[in-house]
Amino acid sequence: MPAISFQSVSKTFPSARGKLTALDHVTFDIEEGEFFGLLGPNGAGKTTLISILAGLARATSGRVSVRGHDVQAEYANARRQLGVVPQELVFDPFFTVREALRIQSGYFGVRNNEAWITELLESLGLADKSHANMRQLSGGMKRRVLVAQALVHKPPVIVLDEPTAGVDVELRQTLWQFIARLNRQGHTVLLTTHYLEEAEALCNRIAMLKTGRVVALERTSDLLKAASSNVLRFKMDSQLPAEFAHKARVTGRIVQLPAHDAHEIEDYLAAIRRAGLRVEDVEIRKADLEDVFLDVMSAKYQQRVAV
Template identity: 65%
Template sequence: MKYAIEATAVQKRFGSLQALGGVDLAVEEGEFFGLLGPNGAGKTTLISIIAGLTRADAGRVKVMGYDVVGDYRLARRNLGVVPQELVFDPFFTVRETLRIQSGYFGLRDNGAWIDEVMESLGLADKADVNTRALSGGMKRRVLVAQALVHKPPVIVLDEPTAGVDVELRQTLWQFIARLNRDGHTIVLTTHYLEEAESLCNRIAMLKGGKVVALDKTANLLKRHAGAFLHLKVKGELPAALAQGAPREAGGGYRFQLASYDDVESVLAPVRAAGLHIEELQVLTPDLEDVFVQVMSGAPAQERT
């Protein structure tokens, strides 16, 4: 089967730092794939290797079946990358920038698509403004537009929403979701885990240059051990119960539950002490909880 992106045993070392320690990853065509991990986990290094900006020390990467080193021209033609750094060429206007970027891909007559991309990203009224004069958010939009000029089947976005306002985030995700519906494969890195949770159908988590979790988003959420119970009572909790449950700002407590059966083990002592319950809430884990658990190295187990 042909994958949109296929990384096999990819290793990369920068001096004494092992940035990637043997990464295997396959992104299927049409997926909306999330690549998560703390700073320094190797996300950007992996993206740079996929994009041909960095050479792997060992292993290989293919984009739409084309090796990024051996078949670099075809691999790059199939790939659009939005880099993390806010870079721009101060010599040119937005439209010039996009025309030139099209030309780099051998596309001369790309005006209609450039107009459509600018329109979709809210750049139309900045078309003839020099990129130097744009705000950070607008520069980010230009970077996204540049990655899309050649209608790449695979689109990689490296933290596209870092430092970006709500409006652009919404515009951007609407547009990217549309591209995904049209069949484009999307790979996304972000530190906003709620974005990843709502957008990505599958997620890989990197830590220290290794894939530590790789599954469908729904499965990852299920894998998190248990749930949380938020409880606030009138008066003080029995000391034995309060011990080991972090106190929350509003005066309540947060209990970690291995399973829903544990609710009873919290409530029984409360009932026995005759306390009046003011607030009670069972919280299911979100991606952030899963992320924290995976990154802390706790074994992921099926929730019962």
């Protein structure tokens, strides 16, 4: 039995131009104990899918279940299995951090939870803020509290919707160490993130959404194997030669070009020399998940789903 199952899930919204399709027959399972990544550009349907999973929205068609419990027909049982960290900072300004966690425990009928609350506070770097009012916390600290609230009832399935958006490096490291520990203990984790290096480092398997459709569903290692084997990276202040400018990913002065072999790298560098251009800090690296993501998103509905 999968930890999470999406079966032909579609979601449409009314709009001035008719129906807007946010999800289009999304189908995949997440197995018990997996660390699973759900990736896609803004507007791809990731948050809509998670909202349906959490019972905050209703699918137009299809079925979603959590550990065998249908999220609509068995909402209470399904919700007890989930701990969801939302994108938005939502908090009650009238309670301290520890009080907020006690109240959250009560929502799930969990009593005598002080030992676990204390462990959460220590593991997420909140121990010295336990008696602070939620209004007094910084944005990063409030996000730590959201993570603690999602985990306070020890859910077997953890859903993280952009948990490190806009937070500092320390929180990211603290959070991932703690979540990785829970995953090793058997908790299933579903992660959405725009930090693709996090997904590459953490996720065993990845689904990519584009305009509400699954366009890739494979093990992370297999996705990386399918990418161009190398990337030529350098810095320059001039425009690239027109013959390969369309292939480049340019960020400020940094240029990155896909290269399948040494011959292709030589061709790039020879064209740059012929154009009389100067480059700095030349290096060759292996393709990463960001390269794969851009390749998949550039192909119109080119589906890469492992059987």
